[in-house]
Amino acid sequence: xxxxxxxxxxxxxxxxxxxxxxxxxxxxxxxxxxxxxxxxxxxxxxxxxxxxxxxxxxxxxxxxxxxxxxxxxxxxxxxxxxxxxxxxxxxxxxxxxxxxxxxxxxxxxxxxxxxxxxxxxxxxxxxxxxxxxxxxxxxxxxxxxxxxxxxxxxxxxxxxxxxxxxxxxxxxxxxxxxxxxxxxxxxxxxxxxxxxxxxxxxxxxxxxxxxxxxxxxxxxxxxxxxxxxxxxxxxxxxxxxxxxxxxxxxxxxxxxxxxxxxxxxxxxxxxxxxxxxxxxxxxxxxxxxxxxxxxxxxxxxxxxxxxxxxxxxxxxxxxxxxxxxxxxxxxxxxxxxxxxxxxxxxxxxxxxxxxxxxxxxxxxxxxxxxxxxxxxxxxxxxxxxxxxxxxxxxxxxxxxxxxxxxxxxxxxxxxxxxxxxxxxxxxxxxxxxxxxxxxxxxxxxxxxxxxxxxxxxxxxxxxxxxxxxxxxxxxxxxxxxxxxx
Amino acid sequence: xxxxxxxxxxxxxxxxxxxxxxxxxxxxxxxxxxxxxxxxxxxxxxxxxxxxxxxxxxxxxxxxxxxxxxxxxxxxxxxxxxxxxxxxxxxxxxxxxxxxxxxxxxxxxxxxxxxxxxxxxxxxxxxxxxxxxxxxxxxxxxxxxxxxxxxxxxxxxxxxxxxxxxxxxxxxxxxxxxxxxxxxxxxxxxxxxxxxxxxxxxxxxxxxxxxxxxxxxxxxxxxxxxxxxxxxxxxxxxxxxxxxxxxxxxxxxxxxxxxxxxxxxxxxxxxxxxxxxxxxxxxxxxxxxxxxxxxxxxxxxxxxxxxxxxxxxxxxxxxxxxxxxxxxxxxxxxxxxxxxxxxxxxxxxxxxxxxxxxxxxxxxxxxxxxxxxxxxxxxxxxxxxxxxxxxxxxxxxxxxxxxxxxxxxxxxxxxxxxxxxxxxxxxxxxxxxxxxxxxxxxxxxxxx
Numbered sequence: 001x002x003x004x005x006x007x008x009x010x011x012x013x014x015x016x017x018x019x020x021x022x023x024x025x026x027x028x029x030x031x032x033x034x035x036x037x038x039x040x041x042x043x044x045x046x047x048x049x050x051x052x053x054x055x056x057x058x059x060x061x062x063x064x065x066x067x068x069x070x071x072x073x074x075x076x077x078x079x080x081x082x083x084x085x086x087x088x089x090x091x092x093x094x095x096x097x098x099x100x101x102x103x104x105x106x107x108x109x110x111x112x113x114x115x116x117x118x119x120x121x122x123x124x125x126x127x128x129x130x131x132x133x134x135x136x137x138x139x140x141x142x143x144x145x146x147x148x149x150x151x152x153x154x155x156x157x158x159x160x161x162x163x164x165x166x167x168x169x170x171x172x173x174x175x176x177x178x179x180x181x182x183x184x185x186x187x188x189x190x191x192x193x194x195x196x197x198x199x200x201x202x203x204x205x206x207x208x209x210x211x212x213x214x215x216x217x218x219x220x221x222x223x224x225x226x227x228x229x230x231x232x233x234x235x236x237x238x239x240x241x242x243x244x245x246x247x248x249x250x251x252x253x254x255x256x257x258x259x260x261x262x263x264x265x266x267x268x269x270x271x272x273x274x275x276x277x278x279x280x281x282x283x284x285x286x287x288x289x290x291x292x293x294x295x296x297x298x299x300x301x302x303x304x305x306x307x308x309x310x311x312x313x314x315x316x317x318x319x320x321x322x323x324x325x326x327x328x329x330x331x332x333x334x335x336x337x338x339x340x341x342x343x344x345x346x347x348x349x350x351x352x353x354x355x356x357x358x359x360x361x362x363x364x365x366x367x368x369x370x371x372x373x374x375x376x377x378x379x380x381x382x383x384x385x386x387x388x389x390x391x392x393x394x395x396x397x398x399x400x401x402x403x404x405x406x407x408x409x410x411x412x413x414x415x416x417x418x419x420x421x422x423x424x425x426x427x428x429x430x431x432x433x434x435x436x437x438x439x440x441x442x443x444x445x446x447x448x449x450x451x452x453x454x455x456x457x458x459x460x461x462x463x464x465x466x467x468x469x470x471x472x473x474x475x476x477x478x479x480x481x482x483x484x485x
Numbered sequence: 486x487x488x489x490x491x492x493x494x495x496x497x498x499x500x501x502x503x504x505x506x507x508x509x510x511x512x513x514x515x516x517x518x519x520x521x522x523x524x525x526x527x528x529x530x531x532x533x534x535x536x537x538x539x540x541x542x543x544x545x546x547x548x549x550x551x552x553x554x555x556x557x558x559x560x561x562x563x564x565x566x567x568x569x570x571x572x573x574x575x576x577x578x579x580x581x582x583x584x585x586x587x588x589x590x591x592x593x594x595x596x597x598x599x600x601x602x603x604x605x606x607x608x609x610x611x612x613x614x615x616x617x618x619x620x621x622x623x624x625x626x627x628x629x630x631x632x633x634x635x636x637x638x639x640x641x642x643x644x645x646x647x648x649x650x651x652x653x654x655x656x657x658x659x660x661x662x663x664x665x666x667x668x669x670x671x672x673x674x675x676x677x678x679x680x681x682x683x684x685x686x687x688x689x690x691x692x693x694x695x696x697x698x699x700x701x702x703x704x705x706x707x708x709x710x711x712x713x714x715x716x717x718x719x720x721x722x723x724x725x726x727x728x729x730x731x732x733x734x735x736x737x738x739x740x741x742x743x744x745x746x747x748x749x750x751x752x753x754x755x756x757x758x759x760x761x762x763x764x765x766x767x768x769x770x771x772x773x774x775x776x777x778x779x780x781x782x783x784x785x786x787x788x789x790x791x792x793x794x795x796x797x798x799x800x801x802x803x804x805x806x807x808x809x810x811x812x813x814x815x816x817x818x819x820x821x822x823x824x825x826x827x828x829x830x831x832x833x834x835x836x837x838x839x840x841x842x843x844x845x846x847x848x849x850x851x852x853x854x855x856x857x858x859x860x861x862x863x864x865x866x867x868x869x870x871x872x873x874x875x876x877x878x879x880x881x882x883x884x885x886x887x888x889x890x891x892x893x894x895x896x897x898x899x900x901x902x903x904x905x906x907x908x909x910x911x912x913x914x915x916x917x918x919x920x921x922x923x924x925x926x927x928x929x930x931x932x933x
Contacts, residue, residue: 005790007601008601018568018830018832019568019830019835021838022918026845027849029848031841034845034867035704039867040733043611045608045609045837047832048833052830055574055829056570056573059577059822060577063580063594064594065591065594065597066579066580066592067583068582069578069582070578070582071578071579074584076587079584087534087537089576094545095553096544096545097545098757099551099552099755100757101551101556101562102756102758104549107888108549110548111546111547112548114547115544125526125527137621138813139814139815141620143812148658173803173804173805173806173814177802177812180808180812181662186806224516228520229517254525255521255522256520256521256522257520257522260520275489278584279819280581280584280586281585281779281816282819283760283815321662322658323658325621326561326622326623326748326760328759328760329760331760331761332757332758333760333761339537345528345530345532346526346528347531348487350525355490355492355497358512361506361512365504365505405588432491433492434492434499466593467786468590470784470793470794471786475783475784479614480782481600481603481615481773481780481782481783481796482603
């Protein structure tokens with residue numbers, strides 16, 4: 001079925017159906033006697049008519065056009081594409097969890113509240129924070145929640161002149177977008193030649209108008225910033241607070257904690273660090289932790305435990321920023337993350353970070369003779385190359401990425417971080433074996449050699465995929481965003 | 486050894502050697518002593534799959550799910566029937582273990598189902614186009630409001646108190662951070678007060694937000710309210726809608742609504758204690774380049790084959806950084822797939838049948854429950870599948886009595902609307918049987 005190229009709408013045939021429902025068991029009345037005609041549509045529903053077999057075959061065929069972690073190596077930098085354990089999926093489908101209404105009586109939801117309570121405690125310990133809210137739906141949502149905590153902190157002190165957030169130029173794109181969405185203007189500071197925060201530039205930027213700093217450590221170059229305590233001091237001395245973008249937490253679990261580095265608030269991506277699936281782009285989950293000084297501002301409700309051992313949802317948080325999410329967050333994702341934490345334990349989480357870092361440094365060492373390594377130093381969970389070492393053939397990072405598809409690998413993140421030209425950002429994670437990593441290294445070396453011997457082949461890659469370099473310019477110029485028949 | 490960490494001690498040694506290091510500790514030498522953790526994290530040690538699943542099953546069993554009870558609770562999350570095909574598809578690891586489709590050559594599966602999803606949502610709402618999804622219905626309302634503010638370059642948002650109270654709280658949280666003003670227009674007899682809305686519209690109004698069916702289950706006059714909204718300059722009419730109702734009700738696209746959002750949970754997504762759900766958003770063409778989140782477009786590849794790609798990304802944070810239309814990055818990909826499979830499985834006729842069964846059963850329940858006069862309708866207006874009843878007994882007391890008979894009672898409206906003390910909001914989906922409803926009536930009649 002390699003050539004399967006149908007849309008579900010193109011399978012439709014009048015009279016087919018894929019559903020079955022029980023017959024209506026109450027007396028049926030004319031619809032317009034129940035709902036006045038003015039509210040009812042006379043237009044039909046433009047949905048396909050297909051059989052259940054059509055549905056299953058169609059989406060199974062579509063799934064075959066996808067590459068997932070279960071098929072192979074997925075070294076997408078910054079995304080922590082680690083294996084998604086299957087027990088996670090089972091747990092999320094236990095009847096007591098999957099079929100629980102969020103507004104049921106407290107006595108009916110004790111098990112779920114206990115999961116949330118225990119997960120919060122674990123996340124606090126791993127990050128060195130005092131409290132967590134589990135509400136945010138994803139990393140970017142966590143970021144804005146954290147920034148709103150910082151804003152609430154300054155507002156409560158009556159300190160309204162702080163209207164700037166400092167962001168290094170190596171930051172994830174969500175950081176400046178988040179700060180802007182929270183009403184702040186952005187001060188971008190350049191990195192040093194070594195890819196770290198320029199302390200002088202930071203000292204210059206930090207002042208009375210600084211609300212806070214957003215930072216990842218290790219940063220997007222995979223570099224751990226040793227100066228982090230000094231960074232924290234500069235920002236704190238200026239009266240600002242520090243936000244930790246936890247996208248890169250997989251590098252340091254059990255070795256270092258943002259709370260000990262001096263950060264005041266942090267978000268995790270449960271879909272990165274804690275093995276919950278990325279689902280083709282969600283749902284994720286981005287819990288936000290904070291130190292005690294910010295806890296009074298956390299979104300409502302919080303989960304608390306009474307002395308008698310029962311759990312409850314606490315809405316009585318007078319200085320809370322309010323609500324940021326319907327109900328209590330992505331509970332189904334919490335279950336998967338908590339399952340993972342229980343499976344791995346403190347020993348396993350630490351080991352995970354160690355192997356993630358070992359795999360990365362091994363790749364760095366093996367590829368640095370072939371790919372340009374702008375900063376050759378110990379890295380953490382990811383390494384960023386600046387394209388080929390020998391660029392004389394005119395082969396770009398995009399060509400390399402496309403050629404990797406022919407070799408059966410998901411390419412690394414490309415052209416990010418922005419401060420490295422032709423960036424190729426590789427994050428192997430701990431769930432890959434030496435054999436897998438060696439296979440990838442061999443492919444990368446073979447591609448580097450092809451770039452000299454046969455650059456044309458790379459520029460026209462990929463050659464073995466179902467489609468080849470779909471035209472993105474055409475898609476944007478004349479957008480076709482739905483099927484019109 | 487750990488099941489998800491394949492390197493053996495021998496692999497470790499070989500790799501360390503290749504790097505030129507002697508120990509794993511050296512990999513963490515860049516962490517200064519001040520910060521470096523010296524003791525283990527205070528969480529339990531690793532466990533086996535059997536131990537972990539046994540423990541978590543014991544916690545799941547502490548809950549009482551809607552499959553053990555009979556659910557008449559809605560208020561934003563609904564106990565609908567979910568066809569088996571959905572889980573069969575979303576459990577395919579090619580879908581759930583993939584990332585955002587940045588590499589279109591190996592992501593055509595994800596890209597195509599998002600394209601199908603956008604088409605289905607556009608058709609369902611009658612709008613020009615839809616995005617690839619947002620976090621949930623509540624945050625989708627906020628994203629819509631922020632888009633309307635960006636579109637009009639104005640900062641006042643008028644929201645009906647008939648909109649889900651949680652969604653209004655989220656809106657207020659975000660509006661506060663951005664110095665936007667949120668003004669509430671009250672309801673009269675349960676529906677948005679048109680006269681009051683008329684008075685509130687002014688030169689600063691960016692958006693009017695209404696929910697349909699509203700939080701009380703009642704049908705709003707979207708067209709009439711929209712006409713009032715559109716008297717203001719560049720005012721966006723935003724409707725938060727329930728997707729199953731759109732199989733029968735006039736589509737927002739027929740009613741000149743500008744931005745349509747909603748909670749997609751009824752479309753085949755389990756209740757799972759409140760999330761993850763699915764926010765959907767569809768708009769008129771004028772708003773295309775202001776839409777938050779991902780959009781998939783059709784194009785052709787080098788060989789002229791039909792193909793799909795993420796498009797219009799000049800709106801997004803990874804390109805525009807602080808000038809992006811939203812900071813959103815992840816969406817609800819897998820839940821959008823669940824909704825897609827639900828919509829095509831129910832299809833042209835099935836969704837109408839589900840909607841009709843909800844309406845018929847809800848109205849049957851309404852008539853049964855109000856017959857004796859002990860429970861009175863809170864409002865006298867057309868409703869879809871949720872309705873509010875009031876009585877002399879507190880909702881808390883009623884719901885305790887119902888729970889003893891294994892029934893989950895209605896939502897206590899007094900929690901959010903102090904004026905509606907002793908009023909409960911009942912939801913009746915196609916899953917409820919005549920017998921369920923009759924039992925509800927019997928128990929309710931017996932409450933003292």
